[in-house]
Amino acid sequence: QKEVEQNSGPLSVPEGAIASLNCTYSDRGSQSFFWYRQYSGKSPELIMFIYSNGDKEDGRFTAQLNKASQYVSLLIRDSQPSDSATYLCAVNNRGSTLGRLYFGRGTQLTVWP
């Protein structure tokens, strides 16, 4: 069973704060890790991916991966109301058929002005 766990939230932060979203996964063979953002009524949008331990930064977003702890996180700096969405963590295992992703249930983030 390849499980991906996220705190469903809701997570509520004020504008300008750092939002921290967490994800754990059960399969040690997992190789690739993704964060998607999904606005209400819309499809998911890829915002970050990370393959190696450590941090990866892209603008206001930082993904952090710790394979030993089977933990991946997403930090959003200077949070904006437009960041309010559900954030999905997804994991790929090299043995997964045709590259399927395993998704968490998502964390709902609200950034209030």
Add this chain to the structure above:
Amino acid sequence: GAVVSQHPSWVICKSGTSVKIECRSLDFQATTMFWYRQFPKQSLMLMATSNEGSKATYEQGVEKDKFLINHASLTLSTLTVTSAHPEDSSFYICSARDLGGGTYEQYFGPGTRLTVT
């Protein structure tokens, strides 16, 4: 880059009819496309994995005779919901993996909202 389109964006059909949804990768080739379904306030559920030129792989519990998938080219996959019933009403989303990317990112289409009356 990495744009995926879906058509139609929404459809209303009568119970017992069939509906076809198209998924296209516009600026890349996709050997593999994935079909998901999402009910309101629930997580994504993978229905099937579509491979160009071969039969789709369905997830457990998904009826392959009801949800027909055809991946005829490297840029087009279709999902046909046959004999639709109100319980099939949902948000259907496809995603595609960039063949040339060498990685596992999936890019999602905008989704198709199906309502069966």
